[in-house]
């Protein structure tokens with residue numbers, strides 16, 4: 001394990017980004033219930049065969065939107081509507097084909113269209129990388145050729161119970177990403193975008209401020225830890241992830257003005273050592289990538305690095321006994337990871353118990369994930 005960014009060498013810029021207030025949980029849940037009710041009504045109003053057709057056509061929409069991002073069209077339209085021919089010329093694209101893609105999206109209500117000029121709408125503006133709430137990486141990642149390959153094998157996965165990853169590449173996702181820089185940037189950019197939406201809530205759902213130090217294990221480029229440190233100004237942080245990932249942490253920590261309180265460590269949180277003796281250990285969207293069998297020794301390794309009074313905070317989807325949850329993320333894990341799954345509270349309790357932890361509580365948030373708080377047993 002090596003220090004990728006020695007804290008002593010860091011300056012202490014003033015906080016540039018403040019963490020917005022998280023919306024109240026009740027209001028978010030109410031809004032989601034209304035949205036689902038409206039969608040159910042819309043589904044009931046149309047002839048079922050058309051509703052169904054529209055549902056499966058979402059894949060075409062996703063692919064078309066992904067192409068706009070990857071081809072640079074969305075960024076170009078981020079500056080305002082453009083004529084299709086000059087757009088094709090400046091981006092070296094085939095104008096008639098580009099026109100057909102833009103026309104299809106515009107007639108679907110996802111772009112504006114006037115003569116041969118096309119522009120983004122409120123829904124598609126975040127496709128531009130310069131948008132403050134850009135979703136460009138998520139769109140690119142979910143519509144990637146890799147995910148298309150893996151999801152096309154859903155039938156095999158259900159037939160055999162084995163994930164589809166070995167049909168795509170040797171090694172694991174992380175080593176594959178290391179060898180594919182564009183996809184590496186899209187994946188970790190997508191994680192940052194996803195985390196950005198929930199971080200204001202996650203940073204406040206646990207009283208990190210009552211503790212002195214927080215490690216974020218597999219913390220990506222540091223968005224969540226930066227938000228935690230910005231909300232809790234007395235806490236010090238340690239960000240741990242692979243070297244190729246933490247290499248992107250500097251600007252994120254600087255954006256929040258927390259570089260002087262955060263050590264950045266390139267290390268292996270799965271098979272190697274993690275920092276010892278800190279107060280709180282956070283791991284967001286790590287546990288769901290592993291079967292119980294594979295997760296247990298990882299958690300046990302973390303447990304061994306913790307003090308008896310340290311706290312473990314996993315942040316993941318918690319599957320409720322009934323009602324909505326991010327079910328398609330569970331399927332993504334089933335297909336693309338090696339035995340990963342989203343867990344019920346009982347499943348978390350069981351796997352934590354096997355690794356020497358006691359589940360203390362599950363804290364729901366307005367984001368899609370909950371905090372699973374555990375202590376050494």
Ligand SMILES: C[S@@+](CC[C@H](N)C(=O)[O-])C[C@H]1O[C@@H](n2cnc3c(N)ncnc32)[C@H](O)[C@@H]1O
Pocket residue numbers: 174191192195217218219220221224240241242245267268269270271283284285286
């Ligand atoms: C699903 S991403 C979650 C990233 C971040 N926690 C978030 O929620 O935005 C999983 C992270 O675990 C990291 N990771 C996977 N295996 C690792 C290992 N053996 N050592 C260190 N980090 C690892 C990946 O590089 C990636 O950043």
